[in-house]
Amino acid sequence: MLYGDNYDGMIEVAILNHWYRVFTTGAAWDVTGYFYPYASTLGYNDTYVVPGIPFSLARIAGADPFLAACASHVAMKSIGFVGMYVLLRRGLNVRTLLALSGAVLFTTANVSLLHMYHAQLLSVGLFPWLSFLAVRTARMLHRDRSYAVFAYGCGFAVLYGVTALNAFYGVWFFSLFLAIYAPVALMLMPANERQAFGAAAMRHWRALLACLVVGAIALLPMLLLYLPIMATGARHSWESGPHLYLPNMLTLFNVGSGNLVWGRLPTLLGADAPFPGGETRFGLPIGLMVATLFALLWAGRERAKSGIMLPVGIALGVVTVLALRWPPDHSAWWYIYSYVPGASAVRVVSRFLLFALVGIIPIVIVFLDRTPRRGWVLTLILAGLLVEEVQLDAPLTLDRHAQLRMLAAVGPPPAQCSAFFVVSARSADFPVLAESRAIDRAWGGDGIGTGGWSYRPNVDAMVLASYYGRPTINGISSFNPPDWTFANPQAADYLDHVRSYAMRHRLHGLCGLDVRRAVSWFPLAHGA
Known part of the structure; x- marks a missing residue:
């Protein structure tokens, strides 16, 4: 269990891994793997460029993204101490x-x-x-x-x-x-x-x-x-x-x-x-x-x-x-x-x-x-x-092994997929009603909204895109692109929103991910 959670903690890992790709493959510094095909998508969030350096060094040394994120926390604490x-x-x-x-x-x-x-x-x-x-x-x-x-x-x-x-x-x-x-x-x-x-x-x-x-x-x-x-x-x-x-x-x-x-x-x-x-x-x-x-x-x-x-x-x-x-x-x-x-x-x-x-x-x-x-x-x-500074309630809620199992179980998008979207990346995605309600209340709702449902597939898409180097149209941040309509993958018109987005941005080779299907990856044209 590492510092962070299944939401903001995973977004952090996705952005940090973006810097690993920048430093090791020469990827564009200001274009992340999410909100495809918008430009300068790094600007929708904090950039994490300083912790991105120790994170990248840890990844180069062989650490997985979650241990590397922990190493970046240690580095930032050390910088503050000194x-x-x-x-x-x-x-x-x-x-x-x-x-x-x-x-x-x-x-x-x-x-x-x-x-x-x-x-x-x-x-x-x-x-x-x-x-x-x-x-x-x-x-x-x-x-x-x-x-x-x-x-x-x-x-x-x-x-x-x-x-x-x-x-x-x-x-x-x-x-x-x-x-x-x-x-x-x-x-x-x-x-x-x-x-x-x-x-x-x-x-x-x-x-x-x-x-x-x-x-x-x-x-x-x-x-x-x-x-x-x-x-x-x-x-x-x-x-x-x-x-x-x-x-x-x-x-x-x-x-x-x-x-x-x-x-x-x-x-x-x-x-x-x-x-x-x-x-x-x-x-x-x-x-x-x-x-x-x-x-x-x-x-x-x-x-x-x-x-x-x-x-x-x-x-x-x-x-x-x-x-x-x-x-x-x-x-x-x-x-x-x-x-x-x-x-x-x-x-x-x-x-x-x-x-x-x-x-x-x-x-x-x-x-x-x-x-x-x-x-x-x-x-x-x-x-x-x-x-009096000792705090016993440390937020150690990011389960490294669970996240690694998700990455391994999903695997990279098929070669024919130029980009992807996510309906569900985890078979147990949507029995997280209590988690969803807690997030909805934190947003000022009445506790019956779909906050967790909105976060989970979008955040998973961000991490998958960053880890496997294939862009996703999904993503979530404090500010989203003007035509971002991917809040609820369980909505009946979710795939219609995806198709409309693909037509507006002239996207070809777009694939979907839903692990609850017999075949998890599917082309958008046959996804209805």
């Missing part, structure tokens, strides 16, 4: 043992483990590196080291572009944070420091301009991929999108019932209700929240010692206040959704709390590093912070 250590030790000058403790706290965070079934959220591990490069760029600017400004600034610009291409949520939240942090930091600076900073920026304008040019180039792949999809009107409506997934005050405490220390709290507060499912479980342990509050009070008194921690905390607080749903049902996030570019593509606003850890943990660790206390007291505090 990044947080480097940020604390080299960026913020924290003592080594405390920097290591902060890195462990970041890597083992309760909220991160709870959402391992959304592996794109592992991109949080890239943001300590972005933060480190930003801090070093500003420091080199103060020190009048133009080449260092250029080096660190270009490093930030390139990584920002890669992160934007890799997964959208994190980089959008990070950008919103920076847009609030920058004016807050400037306002909190003493007048003489603000003038010195402006003068340094003017002296090194060439290096900064070069960094902006590099950043614009680094963003081109992301813009080329996603702008055409956005042009088709791909956006979440307010009511069925962000409004549905706004955090409230109870969300801040919802660490999930499996948390070792605070697991009973969500139930007592009534915050762990089935709807909207796992997307309510983005809370922070109480000890970490209390430590953050004390750290910010200290930072307000000790500006010189705390450095950038106060403006970081204020910026995180502002974003949190904007995102919260206030009684009876109001949120300032509507203004963000309406006026900030890209906000309409952000559905689960509560995910911001995961990315906020990139700022919260440095705030706490810097506080512990720069306030004198006995070693045994510090040890107890760190031990308490680590223990």
